[in-house]
Amino acid sequence: MMVESASETIRSTPSGQNGVSSLTNQPDGGGGGGGREGAASGEANGEMSPVELLHFQQQQALQVARQFLLQQATGLSSPSSNEGKQPAVQVPVSVAMMSPQMITPQQMQQILSPPQLQALLQQQQAIMLQQLQEYYKKQQEQLHLQLLTQQQAGKQQPKEQPLGNKQLAFQQQLLQMQQLQQQHLLNLQRQGLVSLPPGQGTVPLQTLPQAVCPSDLQQLWKEVTAAQPVEDSIKQEGLDLTTNTSNSTSFSAAKVSPPISHHPLPNGQSTMHTPRRDSSSHEETPGSHPLYGHGECKWPGCETLCEDLGQFVKHLNTEHALDDRSTAQCRVQMQVVQQLEIQLAKESERLQAMMAHLHMRPSEPKPFSQPLNLVSSATLSKSTSDTFPDGLPHPPTSATAPITPLRQGPSVISSSTLHNVGPIRRRNSEKFCTPISSELAQNHEFYKNADVRPPFTYASLIRQAILETPDRQLTLNEIYNWFTRMFAYFRRNTATWKNAVRHNLSLHKCFVRVENVKGAVWTVDEHEYQKRRPPKMTGSPTLVKNMISGLGYGALNASYQAALAESSFPLLNSPTMINTSSASGMLHVGHDDVSSTVEQVNSNGSNSPRLSPQQYSSHPVHVKEEPAEAEDDSRPVSLLATTNQNVTIADDRDLEEELPVEDLS
DNA sequence: CTCCATGTAAACACGA
DNA sequence: GTCGTGTTTACATGGA
Numbered sequence A: 001m002m003v004e005s006a007s008e009t010i011r012s013t014p015s016g017q018n019g020v021s022s023l024t025n026q027p028d029g030g031g032g033g034g035g036r037e038g039a040a041s042g043e044a045n046g047e048m049s050p051v052e053l054l055h056f057q058q059q060q061a062l063q064v065a066r067q068f069l070l071q072q073a074t075g076l077s078s079p080s081s082n083e084g085k086q087p088a089v090q091v092p093v094s095v096a097m098m099s100p101q102m103i104t105p106q107q108m109q110q111i112l113s114p115p116q117l118q119a120l121l122q123q124q125q126a127i128m129l130q131q132l133q134e135y136y137k138k139q140q141e142q143l144h145l146q147l148l149t150q151q152q153a154g155k156q157q158p159k160e161q162p163l164g165n166k167q168l169a170f171q172q173q174l175l176q177m178q179q180l181q182q183q184h185l186l187n188l189q190r191q192g193l194v195s196l197p198p199g200q201g202t203v204p205l206q207t208l209p210q211a212v213c214p215s216d217l218q219q220l221w222k223e224v225t226a227a228q229p230v231e232d233s234i235k236q237e238g239l240d241l242t243t244n245t246s247n248s249t250s251f252s253a254a255k256v257s258p259p260i261s262h263h264p265l266p267n268g269q270s271t272m273h274t275p276r277r278d279s280s281s282h283e284e285t286p287g288s289h290p291l292y293g294h295g296e297c298k299w300p301g302c303e304t305l306c307e308d309l310g311q312f313v314k315h316l317n318t319e320h321a322l323d324d325r326s327t328a329q330c331r332v333q334m335q336v337v338q339q340l341e342i343q344l345a346k347e348s349e350r351l352q353a354m355m356a357h358l359h360m361r362p363s364e365p366k367p368f369s370q371p372l373n374l375v376s377s378a379t380l381s382k383s384t385s386d387t388f389p390d391g392l393p394h395p396p397t398s399a400t401a402p403i404t405p406l407r408q409g410p411s412v413i414s415s416s417t418l419h420n421v422g423p424i425r426r427r428n429s430e431k432f433c434t435p436i437s438s439e440l441a442q443n444h445e446f447y448k449n450a451d452v453r454p455p456f457t458y459a460s461l462i463r464q465a466i467l468e469t470p471d472r473q474l475t476l477n478e479i480y481n482w483f484t485r486m487f488a489y490f491r492r493n494t495a496t497w498k499n500a501v502r503h504n505l506s507l508h509k510c511f512v513r514v515e516n517v518k519g520a521v522w523t524v525d526e527h528e529y530q531k532r533r534p535p536k537m538t539g540s541p542t543l544v545k546n547m548i549s550g551l552g553y554g555a556l557n558a559s560y561q562a563a564l565a566e567s568s569f570p571l572l573n574s575p576t577m578i579n580t581s582s583a584s585g586m587l588h589v590g591h592d593d594v595s596s597t598v599e600q601v602n603s604n605g606s607n608s609p610r611l612s613p614q615q616y617s618s619h620p621v622h623v624k625e626e627p628a629e630a631e632d633d634s635r636p637v638s639l640l641a642t643t644n645q646n647v648t649i650a651d652d653r654d655l656e657e658e659l660p661v662e663d664l665s
Numbered sequence B: 001c002t003c004c005a006t007g008t009a010a011a012c013a014c015g016a
Numbered sequence C: 001g002t003c004g005t006g007t008t009t010a011c012a013t014g015g016a
Helices: A002-011 A041-045 A050-077 A090-097 A105-111 A114-156 A163-191 A214-227 A231-237 A245-251 A270-278 A309-319 A324-357 A369-387 A395-412 A415-419 A436-449 A458-468 A476-486 A494-507 A526-531 A541-552 A558-567 A575-579 A594-604 A613-618 A620-628 A636-642 A644-661
Strands: A511-516 A519-524
Touching: A436 A458, A436 A476, A458 A476, A458 A494, A458 A511, A458 A519, A476 A494, A476 A519, A494 A511
Parallel strands: none
Antiparallel strands: A511 A519
């Protein structure tokens, strides 16, 4: 099914390809809700002590909340990951994200570029936040209940430890939860997702977690703030963002035994329902949109009044289309979610500690605390993801997916990406826009885990694969491996894409087969490779502009760095890339080329993250020349890791400039 | 409309 | 005969 849907979507071919039907199980098709892991809460109750029960439930509640978060985030990215096991959860998300027009997740993936998907994901996250909020409420209730229960239990069968303490502790925990909720509310409010009296105090954004791509965030805030003051909420709430954002990623690693009792996400299109059912405040009417409530648009900072859903949808499509502003807002939302996640994790850990202190089984699994330990999870996530030899998305990996992409995604959603809204057929590579390298670098975690087709041509991907290697040569099989390693999408339908790879290797002169002792390897003839593109790029001014923007994009933005740090994208680290810079005498770098991007950055001397064409406008000088020079593989990468500060700064500026960009045709 | 680049499918050859 | 690797052709699609 997937194969077909994919291909069909891509080319919208009526002929319908029956040929390769290695269709993998469709995640959403599965219907029924197969294994909902959760559901354990009930059984457990019987034999637990009150304290244990409390713990258990608390834990579960948190877990569910967290998991829900993850699922929300993951849903889009790795639909296939759950094949066979829990097909249900993910689809709903993506479906929910879709406005009225019902499009299958798969289709959506095919249609939208990853960044776009991510953007959509952000939307979904908003929903998720709402649900999370609901969850907090419930959890509170639960806590209360538990407290009561425990009190009674205490009276009936006095325990060695004074209940008072426990109660205190629990109350504290309760408080924590309340705070969390409050915070959450504020965030929602800030985002315009909830219509509450606007917050007041204005607090400098600077306090935001540096760990979280501060620059991006700040910039985003600036943009978003234009519409309405928001900063305060975060700051006020005292979001303790000191934690590494990267950690959030690791959370995912947390095991996942979703007791989805609370959020039974049926297959398919439940997401829409969940909020509706659970939250009375936000989703009042069936068929309503997560971003629509109380007759107004809940898009952050919007509040536009819409009489009905139809009008709202229209409004949504016109006013909140996939542009830089929306992207920025999504990013903000993303950050919010991340913060919440971090906070949640912290609170969970605290709870664990409390529980432990209250003589709970120390050995008890601590799903949440674990993540925290993964501070250096960057490594972990990478290793895990690399681990899947069979391409089977394992829990940790898939869990990781959501966050990374989230953070990275938005950053990637730049002018360049915006162009690729349409069919996948036109891949990035061809378009003047984002260099494959940078895109990959930024989203490689995403592609790695999400079953989304990369917006690059086979040729550019192959080239990328080859160039990433130290000796710049790969056997066919190695190329295959690279594909499967780097892209979840290529872990299935192997017959199709492998054929395409071979086809491309043979077809394009730029790929040179070299007989080797042990067989044959494929290399890239840069000259040839570049020869084929220039024509396209040198088009309208706009194109040039776009191209430039793509090139100019200093791959150094925070996200990028983060990505690097976390995943240590091979490419970036590859010695070749670093050394060969000078060696590459190739001019006209393919714009989809990784190294090219980097090079550009260096040449410019500006680490300014990609983005804005505007920026270019201010520095036209480079712009025009860019296309012609710079070749890939360059060392810049290494710089990335070390240039955080610069990046940050540059990033801020870039973001600002990002908005005006639109001239792209 | 044509041209071109691309993606997909498939037939075929060749060697292990 | 099967499989992996390559080559080639045909066709469809979409952008310029």
